[in-house]
Amino acid sequence: MxxxxxxxxxxxxxxxxxxxxxxxxxxxxxxxxxxxxxxxxxxxxxxxxxxxxxxxxxxxxxxxxxxxxxxxxxxxxxxxxxxxxxxxxxxxxxxxxxxxxxxxxxxxxxxxxxxxxxxxxxxxxxxxxxxxxxxxxxxxxxxxxxxxxxxxxxxxxxxxxxxxxxxxxxxxxxxxxxxxxxxxxxxxxxxxxxxxxxxxxxxxxxxxxxxxxxxxARALQEKCGNYLEMKVTDTERFTVLLEKQMSHDRYLVLEDGTVRIFNPGQEVERYSAAAGKNGIGILSMAMKQCTLEDYYMNLKEEGKKHA
Amino acid sequence: MLNYVKSEWYRITHMKDMYVFTGILSVLSVIFNVVLFLFSKMDVGFPYGTVSFSLSFLAADMTLLFLTGAIIVALFFTNNKNGVMKNAVAFGISREKIFIGKGIVSAVASLCSLVVILAAYIGSAVLLLEQGVASDAIPGLLKGIASLLVMAVAAEVLAVALFDYFENNVTGYIVWYLVISVVPKLVNLLGLRFNVLKRIASWMPANYLNNEVMINMSGWSALWDTPEGVAKCLISGGIGLLVFVLAGMRLCRRQEV
CATH class of the missing domain: 3.40.50.300 (P-loop containing nucleotide triphosphate hydrolases)
Known part of the structure; x- marks a missing residue:
């Protein structure tokens, strides 16, 4: 074209x-x-x-x-x-x-x-x-x-x-x-x-x-997919857990402490299990569809991390 | 460029502003003559109720022509502020064409305005006032205007360039005034020491209009009374126009809008 x-x-x-x-x-x-x-x-x-x-x-x-x-x-x-x-x-x-x-x-x-x-x-x-x-x-x-x-x-x-x-x-x-x-x-x-x-x-x-x-737009839809949104009792420890133990760095922490885990894979229960094993309480947990806004915010965060 | 000129002409003829401006200056010039007329009626010995005095007001200071041109540009041809010039550039009209197009339309519009104002000014003077000392005041004034027309266009073109270049009209006007009025005086001053500069200074309108035009109650003597004087006005106007067009094109070429 x-x-x-x-x-x-x-x-x-x-x-x-x-x-x-x-x-x-x-x-x-x-x-x-x-x-x-x-x-x-x-x-x-x-x-x-x-x-x-x-x-x-x-x-x-x-x-x-x-x-x-x-x-x-x-x-x-x-x-x-x-x-x-x-x-x-x-x-x-x-x-x-x-x-x-x-x-x-x-x-x-x-x-x-x-x-x-x-x-x-x-x-x-x-x-x-x-x-x-x-x-x-x-x-x-x-x-x-x-x-x-x-x-x-x-x-x-x-x-x-x-x-x-x-x-x-x-x-x-x-x-x-x-x-x-x-x-x-x-x-x-x-x-x-x-x-x-x-x-x-x-x-x-x-x-x-x-x-x-x-x-x-099509590639973004494919790439973006779903995300897991979790609210936990100790966000800081949970993100350390995500990165160190689960080797997952595609996540975003919102202002209210909610953690968005992108492309969580099929077994989402492993996140709740890992949190429970480390004494982190789960307040809420839901699978959501990624929007353009989510993708943009995630991209920005990743940009900050790599800066 | 022709399309740009046509669009600007359409705009200026469809906006009230230019008509209002011309109307105000025409009315003011008539009021000026009416005041002189009333004073001469009230006081028989009043010496200023004459056509030659009335017209000497403009003839003795032809830089008013340049100033009016600059005001017209400032009022009606600074369209950077409402984003209109941005559109013209984005539609593929080069900055140089915009500059020259604006210069042409502003000059033609000013000339039309000048014709109306002069008609009101001279007409009301002739109708209301006595002849006065100079019997050829009207042809004298018209000849002076005709001789300085090219320079007036040059000054207007400079105003177009500067008002577009500087986003602030006040800055544009200050620089315009410096070029038209202050620089010639400085060159004149330096000419007292350096002969070359003295000759250059004598060809600058602000200087020759100051030194070679003696118009007052005792009589009219102006540089445009002689063919050499007319030639001087026309040549210096032509040089001014060329210099300001080239300078304007250079200023606008890489200008961000």
């Missing part, structure tokens, strides 16, 4: 901090690529580099198969973006803002505006001025601006920020439809992992500028 975005050792250094370091990220045509990471992890930096809004300090960025800057500028006509905040003029109406971008992108005919505004649910309020829009409407307008001209690649930084639950579902379905029907490749970052879980086909986990892992 064609790589739409391919980075090698991509690094972005600001004066006193490294926002992105040696990132090797591949986004293939047709994917919905979910960027996951805490604030300052490098998600927006990555999107800005791809969008040409900032320049890499080191490394290589291939966009639509080219790394030449002038050619990349030409290729960017095939992209739509919302990065940081939707860019529009508050003094102009929704329709006028769309017309501004229609002219700028050189899209013939005004029909594209009607189609796009209907797609993002703003056609009925198209006369409203930008400055009077709610946060959700601003996001929709930003999405409309990104979508006008039928781009092949969408770069979306927190696109569901400020949307109400119905709006979130609508936008999620819209993005899925755009991906499935129009084969638009989407790179999306969001803090709402449950949203990304329902949408993304590939994930990139970023932490302090480093790409911790890049994994397809």
């Amino acid at each position: 064609e790589n739409i975005i391919e980075t090698k050792n991509l690094t972005k250094q600001y004066k006193d901090c490294t926002a992105l370091e040696h990132a090797d990220i591949i986004v293939q045509r047709g994917e919905i690529y979910g960027l996951i990471g805490a604030n300052g992890a490098g998600k927006t930096t990555f999107l800005k580099l791809v969008a040409g809004q900032s320049f890499p300090t080191k490394g290589e960025l291939m966009l639509f198969g080219t790394h030449e800057q002038k050619e990349q500028e030409r290729q960017r006509k095939r992209t739509g973006v919302i990065i940081e905040q939707p860019g529009f003029y508050p003094q102009l109406s929704i329709e006028q803002n769309m017309e501004y971008y229609r002219i700028q992108k050189g899209i013939p005919g005004k029909r594209a505006i009607e189609e796009t505004l209907k797609l993002v649910g703003l056609w009925d309020v198209r006369k409203k001025k930008g400055k009077t829009l709610s946060l959700g409407m601003k996001q929709r307008l930003g999405l409309g601006i990104a979508l006008i001209g039928e781009p092949e690649l969408l770069l979306l930084d927190e696109p569901i920020n400020g949307l109400d639950p119905a709006g979130i579902i609508e936008i999620r379905n819209l993005l899925r439809r755009l991906n499935q029907e129009k084969h638009i490749t989407i790179v999306i970052s969001s803090h709402i992992l449950s949203e990304l879980e329902q949408l993304a086909t590939t994930y990139g986990f970023l932490e302090k500028g480093h790409l911790m892992e890049q994994i397809s």
Whole structure:
């Protein structure tokens, strides 16, 4: 499959901090690529580099198969973006803002505006001025601006920020439809992992500028599997027991002391038996399905352990 | 770039702001003439109720043209703040094209605004005031404006470059003022010691508008009265435009948005 975005050792250094370091990220045509990471992890930096809004300090960025800057500028006509905040003029109406971008992108005919505004649910309020829009409407307008001209690649930084639950579902379905029907490749970052879980086909986990892992949704499901959640009377001794006696280091201790043991295997009773043998009481114990959030938290913890 | 220019023109003509700005300056210029008219009616000996005095207000300090251009850029062409420039870059329009496109649209918009304001200013002066000492004040003013138009565009282009480069408009304005007004005076000062600098200083608008334009109640004498003076204005404006366009393109080339 064609790589739409391919980075090698991509690094972005600001004066006193490294926002992105040696990132090797591949986004293939047709994917919905979910960027996951805490604030300052490098998600927006990555999107800005791809969008040409900032320049890499080191490394290589291939966009639509080219790394030449002038050619990349030409290729960017095939992209739509919302990065940081939707860019529009508050003094102009929704329709006028769309017309501004229609002219700028050189899209013939005004029909594209009607189609796009209907797609993002703003056609009925198209006369409203930008400055009077709610946060959700601003996001929709930003999405409309990104979508006008039928781009092949969408770069979306927190696109569901400020949307109400119905709006979130609508936008999620819209993005899925755009991906499935129009084969638009989407790179999306969001803090709402449950949203990304329902949408993304590939994930990139970023932490302090480093790409911790890049994994397809299917592979993640297989890898992640189930986990055993145990609450015990002495968490510290129990984790020592896990590591020393049972040689199991894929676990996570939550803030309330609950221990999550990943990939516990078939015989989960051996954990309770080992705890009992060492005089550690078991308060609760349950098998659970791993979510994206669990996987991310585990990855972060493992990262800390190896740091 | 043509699409970018067209989109910016669409924006500026569909926003009220530019019309309001032009309207306010036109009304202010009319009020200025109305005040002179009323004073001359109230006091028969009032010497300033004349067209030549009214127009000398602008003709004697043509740097007002440059300043108005910079204000127009600051008010209507600094679109970094609402994320609009980010979109243009992300859609594949190069920073250089954005800069030049903005320069073109701001210059054309300012020129349209200037025509309206001048019509109100000169029209109300002619309708309300006496002729005064200089019978050729109107052609004199218009000739001066025409001679300095290229330099006014250059100053505006510089404003586009600086207001985009510095995220803070105040910083942008300070640097603009330094380049347009303070640097020429410094070069002029150094010219007192070094001959080469003296010649360079004499070609800088802030200096020649200060030293070679004598417009007051006693009469009008300006550098653009002679073909050599007009040529000086046009050549220095052309050089300024070239320098500021090149500098602007260099400033914006690797700018992060």
